[in-house]
Amino acid sequence: MNRPEIVVTSAPELRIFIPSERRGERLAVRTDGSSSLGHVVESLGIPLTEVGRLLVDGREAPVSHVPGAGETVEVRPVERPQRVPGAPLRFLLDVHLGTLARRLRLLGVDAAYESEDIGDPALAARSAAERRVMLSRDRGLLRRRELWAGAYVYSDRPDEQLRDVLGRFAPVLAPWTRCTACNGELHDADKDTVGDRLEHGTRHTYDVFAQCTSCDRVYWRGAHHARLEAIVQDALREFGGVTTG
Numbered sequence: 017m018n019r020p021e022i023v024v025t026s027a028p029e030l031r032i033f034i035p036s037e038r039r040g041e042r043l044a045v046r047t048d049g050s051s052s053l054g055h056v057v058e059s060l061g062i063p064l065t066e067v068g069r070l071l072v073d074g075r076e077a078p079v080s081h082v083p084g085a086g087e088t089v090e091v092r093p094v095e096r097p098q099r100v101p102g103a104p105l106r107f108l109l110d111v112h113l114g115t116l117a118r119r120l121r122l123l124g125v126d127a128a129y130e131s132e133d134i135g136d137p138a139l140a141a142r143s144a145a146e147r148r149v150m151l152s153r154d155r156g157l158l159r160r161r162e163l164w165a166g167a168y169v170y171s172d173r174p175d176e177q178l179r180d181v182l183g184r185f186a187p188v189l190a191p192w193t194r195c196t197a198c199n200g201e202l203h204d205a206d207k208d209t210v211g212d213r214l215e216h217g218t219r220h221t222y223d224v225f226a227q228c229t230s231c232d233r234v235y236w237r238g239a240h241h242a243r244l245e246a247i248v249q250d251a252l253r254e255f256g257g258v259t260t261g
């Protein structure tokens with residue numbers, strides 16, 4: 017069978033997905049002559065969620081293109097900020113990204129999170145049903161065709177993960193409007209209306225400012241506030257001026 021050889025060049029930030037022994041700038045790849053470009057790129061280990069434009073001999077080509085012998089394929093990263101048309105921007109995070117989920121919620125970003133490992137098929141189905149961008153460090157999950165949209169989370173450190181997601185998708189930031197525990201929306205509250213839910217010491221020390229419309233959790237400006245405030249201020253400083261249309 018004819019097995020044409022092509023040359024693949026990929027952006028530096030995508031080479032982390034390619035096995036180290038093949039991680040050159042120009043990679044000679046022998047295809048099976050019938051596989052699409054998308055399949056070839058995925059077989060190198062690069063999730064298609066991370067791929068922007070594909071150029072074949074300098075001209076843009078779709079993932080369905082079947083590369084022929086001698087072609088040079090350039091794989092570009094997804095553009096930032098990335099637009100996800102078709103639904104309001106909202107996310108679904110897998111079981112390993114709980115801290116990132118809470119930080120996104122702190123900033124008012126809709127971030128559903130599965131605290132139990134419900135499995136890749138169930139996660140992908142939820143992404144599709146609710147039109148949520150799946151965030152994960154699991155490339156196998158990101159390869160699932162039924163995903164609404166997906167994005168690889170590049171760092172294993174929550175602060176870098178947050179900057180990665182905010183820089184990539186430029187969500188509208190609305191700090192202190194969402195429950196960090198359950199992702200529900202908050203409404204204003206005062207001590208009088210929620211007083212019976214507070215312990216005596218808390219009631220005397222702090223000012224209540226919000227309550228979750230989903231789980232009734234009460235929020236007040238309390239002991240951990242300075243640390244959370246720093247996360248909010250850092251995010252607003254770097255990403256607060258960017259909004260998606």
Ligand SMILES: [Zn+2]
Pocket residue numbers: 195196197198199200228229230231232233
């Ligand atoms: Zn809640």
